[in-house]
Amino acid sequence: MFISPMLLETASGPFSHSEYIYEPKVDGHRLIYSQQSGNVRLYTRHNNDCTRQYPELILPFDDNIILDGEVACTDPDTGLNDFEAVMSRFSTKQASKITQLTRMLPATFAIFDILHYKGQDLRNLPLMERKAILHGLTLPSNSFGIVPHIEGAGEELYAQIEAMGMEGVVGKHKNSQYISKRSKEWQKVINWSYADVFITGYKKTEFGWLAAVPDPSGKMRPAGVIEHGPNSKHKQAFLGVCRQLITGEDEKHVYLEPRIRARVKMRNWTNSGLLRTPVFIDFIL
Known part of the structure; x- marks a missing residue:
């Protein structure tokens, strides 16, 4: 039952x-x-x-x-x-x-x-x-x-x-x-953890910003997808900036230069180095 x-x-x-x-x-x-x-x-x-x-x-x-x-x-x-x-x-x-x-x-x-x-x-x-x-x-x-x-x-x-x-x-x-x-x-x-990430792209069909962090060599590595947190003003500001940063796309994503930084809260880092349940807080200017 x-x-x-x-x-x-x-x-x-x-x-x-x-x-x-x-x-x-x-x-x-x-x-x-x-x-x-x-x-x-x-x-x-x-x-x-x-x-x-x-x-x-x-x-x-x-x-x-x-x-x-x-x-x-x-x-x-x-x-x-x-x-x-x-x-x-x-x-x-x-x-x-x-x-x-x-x-x-x-x-x-x-x-x-x-x-x-x-x-x-x-x-x-x-x-x-x-x-x-x-x-x-x-x-x-x-x-x-x-x-x-x-x-x-x-x-x-x-x-x-x-x-x-x-x-x-x-x-x-x-x-x-x-x-x-x-x-x-x-x-x-x-008990949230916090991290600063770069937004390196977005999903085409549903909302989601691709997050990345620099690895020890300085190269960007994927860190997950931000699907929660931003309000309509955040999304509008993002769209206003991201058009100038597009570097390519595939069937599911548009990719951006890593210029936009954001603060997120999350449950923790997974063992594979991804953000677990990230929530957008604000852009870092």
Whole structure:
């Protein structure tokens, strides 16, 4: 049984409030765990069945249950969540490769909410009552964990998260019911990283600016595509300048001299040197 998950609004910045609890934001992908009559199924937030990709999580609880959380992999060297590792797990469909990756990149289900249990729909209970039920569960193995939380001290937790290089903080109203849509009762504060890049082209058919950064020799290397952030004035200013900088084109892109610089925020750098989810902030003049 799949339940569409409750989604987060984005807070303007770290905040503290006595009526909120705060959790570290797990850097993985959303997972709905459903056990009905002993049969376990795993679903992404978009109702894609991913049960076969995570055999270490196909373990039963003591009764019918539906849980919400994130599936994540941990980098053994840093102790931080490795988003690329969990994406590798998620995208693998071949049975022998899944078995291999289960050993090499073990996944953990980090649980933060309980939606159904023992035939009861718990979604209308206040969050703190659901948390109490969740913390009373016996977990089936070390591949399962419950996301910790603190009360009130959101800014203090964010400072710790920022210092450790983790993804961010989630603030949740203590009395929030579980609703299958985006809600201000749950808010995220992302620990963004920042970079200065050159815009070296743009997509022809949909919006996207090609970003590049200089490598150690000074040559430009691709760093990803900026698809979020600029407003209509930014886009208009870009079009006014870029016509003079065109160096060529292909079927999908127009290429530019690396003259336009921009400041972006992002989740982090990927292992292959790309910006992860870059958001345009402003041009650098």
